[in-house]
Amino acid sequence: MKNRILQTYKNLYAEYSPQGWWPLLSCKGVNPTKTGSINGYHPNNYSYPHNDDERLEICIGAILTQNTSWPNVEKALLNLQKLKAINQKKILKLKIEKLKEAIRPAGYFNQKAKKLKIFAEFYNELKGRTPLRDELLTIWGVGPETADSILLYAYNEPFFVIDAYTKRIFTRLGLTGINSSYAELQNLFHKNLKRDTKIFNEYHALIVEHAKNKCQNKPFCKSCCLKKICAFDCV
Ligand code: SF4
Structure with missing residues (x-):
């Protein structure tokens, strides 16, 4: 085996x-196989995320990509970036209607806006600490796939x-x-x-x-x- x-x-x-x-x-790299979105890739560079905002960007992406493809998530992330809202404190302050509008391209925006607000609260309370898998799984809107994506890609923890x-x-x-x-x-x-x-x-x-x-x-x-x-x- x-x-x-x-x-x-x-x-x-x-x-x-x-x-x-x-x-x-x-990231300025391109997707090596040119399928879907072509931006933001970093082939052979496993050093990301480099800071807290990049870490949160991955967490937000992991929530937004539920039931949709990455190019739609990328549009939503770009909208959040324009609002300078890839930051937990900004997400918490942002009016829910404005948040919904920004993430609309990723679909299920009513639910996902609530999920992001709840996650931002959780992320803020972590104060830079790595969350436990069991803690992530208690958050509304975070199932095993999302939790493991967050642990692996945002925190470099070995969860497949x-x-x-x-x-x-x-x-x-x-x-x-x-x-x-x-x-x-x-x-x-x-x-x-x-x-x-x-x-x-x-x-x-x-x-x-x-x-x-x-x-x-x-x-x-x-x-x-x-x-x-x-x-x-x-x-
Ligand atoms: S395409 Fe899928 S089913 Fe076909 S040989 Fe490859 S892995 Fe197997």
Whole structure:
């Protein structure tokens, strides 16, 4: 199992190269595969975030990206940046209607504005401390995927992020069952990989890229870099 999880990572890395995820407004790099938004990427640079506001920007992005694609989140973040509101104290002060308007491009803006207000309060009370996963999970609007995205990308803590793409690809590879829970899937990575944030960071981004490129609902198996190690009945 260990070898197959690692081999999958190596094949994806060789195919797509470092992804430079999580995108930040201050970064000038481009998305190496040019899918979706092309701004804010930092391939091969795992040193982000560099300050508290960048850390909060990642947390806000992790909440805003629920049920929408990244280009929509980027528009909302740019609106918040124009209001100088990528800062917990500014979010708390901002009138809710103005916040809703700014994040409208990310969809579900009524709910997400409330989520951001609640998160800003939580972030403010942290006073720079790294939150515990259990603390994040008590916040309204923060589920396991959002909590792990925040821990991994904003705090460099080794928690593997599981999403629908991970489930689809690893079920097809034959490495997990269709009914696996979030925790079971996460354990697959935690047990079979070194708890290394760089690998976790890159692996998740590569999975997303692969799901968009090849392992779509209707997969393009013929040209897939994982074909030789995949259990899926490719036609
Ligand atoms: S071979 Fe097909 S099913 Fe398997 S990972 Fe590749 S695209 Fe997905």
